[in-house]
Amino acid sequence: xxxxxxxxxxxxxxxxxxxxxxxxxxxxxxxxxxxxxxxxxxxxxxxxxxxxxxxxxxxxxxxxxxxxxxxxxxxxxxxxxxxxxxxxxxxxxxxxxxxxxxxxxxxxxxxxxxxxxxxxxxxxxxxxxxxxxxxxxxxxxxxxxxxxxxxxxxxxxxxxxxxxx
Amino acid sequence: xxxxxxxxxxxxxxxxxxxxxxxxxxxxxxxxxxxxxxxxxxxxxxxxxxxxxxxxxxxxxxxxxxxxxxxxxxxxxxxxxxxxxxxxxxxxxxxxxxxxxxxxxxxxxxxxxxxxxxxxxxxxxxxxxxxxxxxxxxxxxxxxxxxxxxxxxxxxxxxxxxxxxxxxxxxxxxxxxxxxxxxxxxxxxxxxxxxxxxxxxxxxxxxxxxxxxxxxxxxxxxxxxxxxxxxxxxxxxxxxxxxxxxxxxxxxxxxxxxx
Numbered sequence: 001x002x003x004x005x006x007x008x009x010x011x012x013x014x015x016x017x018x019x020x021x022x023x024x025x026x027x028x029x030x031x032x033x034x035x036x037x038x039x040x041x042x043x044x045x046x047x048x049x050x051x052x053x054x055x056x057x058x059x060x061x062x063x064x065x066x067x068x069x070x071x072x073x074x075x076x077x078x079x080x081x082x083x084x085x086x087x088x089x090x091x092x093x094x095x096x097x098x099x100x101x102x103x104x105x106x107x108x109x110x111x112x113x114x115x116x117x118x119x120x121x122x123x124x125x126x127x128x129x130x131x132x133x134x135x136x137x138x139x140x141x142x143x144x145x146x147x148x149x150x151x152x153x154x155x156x157x158x159x160x161x162x163x164x165x
Numbered sequence: 166x167x168x169x170x171x172x173x174x175x176x177x178x179x180x181x182x183x184x185x186x187x188x189x190x191x192x193x194x195x196x197x198x199x200x201x202x203x204x205x206x207x208x209x210x211x212x213x214x215x216x217x218x219x220x221x222x223x224x225x226x227x228x229x230x231x232x233x234x235x236x237x238x239x240x241x242x243x244x245x246x247x248x249x250x251x252x253x254x255x256x257x258x259x260x261x262x263x264x265x266x267x268x269x270x271x272x273x274x275x276x277x278x279x280x281x282x283x284x285x286x287x288x289x290x291x292x293x294x295x296x297x298x299x300x301x302x303x304x305x306x307x308x309x310x311x312x313x314x315x316x317x318x319x320x321x322x323x324x325x326x327x328x329x330x331x332x333x334x335x336x337x338x339x340x341x342x343x344x345x346x347x348x349x350x351x352x353x354x355x356x357x358x359x360x361x362x363x364x365x366x367x368x369x370x371x372x373x374x375x376x377x378x379x380x381x382x383x384x385x386x387x388x389x390x391x392x393x394x395x396x397x398x399x400x401x402x403x404x405x406x407x408x409x410x411x412x413x414x415x416x417x418x419x420x421x422x423x424x
Contacts, residue, residue, distance in 0.1 A: 004236065008236045011236070012225075016225040016226040019225050029233060036234060036236065037239060037243065040239060040243050041243070095213075096217050096220055099221050102214070103218060115218075117179075119215075119218060139176050139179065142179055143179070146179075147207070149211075150210035
């Protein structure tokens, strides 16, 4: 399989990751587009197909850090936007909504590690390389992220719901 | 990662959740969890939260990819960006499409350099300008001194059209063109039968500063490319002309003595 079609295969998951980073559909697709344009410019530097996926996510991460980070949204707003963006066909499991809300409330560095490991399926070493941090930092962020998300999903940490009631 | 005798740590619990442990370590973690219900509840909670997250985000990766992220469009836009002006860009895109779209797509978009770039650009220049009935050149045959001054200034070294009249081709004129490496130029000639040939000239960068003459094959063009002293040349005709090789040799000899 060619690099180009391998690149194409990764677009849906790049969109998913971008959306969870930026939490706004049009900005997320702009980020993916920037990422693809850059990737096309340097596709010949990728040595093997196994390297392609971490490399793509690293490009997107760096773009996000350099250009997009300033557009922070408040976590509550972000959580609501994410829920609103879910298609109506999505089963409205309370647990799924809680998971999204919990995700939005995580500090960005924890959220990135959790998404890359739990949703995108990267290995710890790949995440460390991709984010440019030591593997020990990956593991400690993963621990904190998982504990917080678990607390949120299990309903032990729900300030947003409590304030609504 | 760790030997089976080591005490179970946080990393092992994550490794267990993410399927990153070997069988022995996995069994050790299972034994540890059986003996530590609080940690077992924690790990189960992580797994449930991860699963909820994956389900909550699955639809995003299943959405149709918007047109703005269509890879074929992005590849095309990238090519156009790399080759100013647009007429050349269009010609190059067309050359790719007509020539070997499938092969090129399968190889991935490697930048074309050296004599291969000369062949591509010379062919594109011929396709666009030599076939233009109205305005193929900027400076006509009566303005040869202006043409020479123009291309010499833009290419940064003395370049003049060779005299091919002995072979039956008279100079129609020429123009400066653009490549991603900077200005290039083209001289256009015509014989008594109205058959046109283009002599394309560009400064080379790094690769093929000197290169032996080799044939150039387009779908509807033929010709030769070569390079000497950092200048690349492409002589292109619309049909297989019987004396094209001889003509290219003549042009090469003329360019050498003239520069």
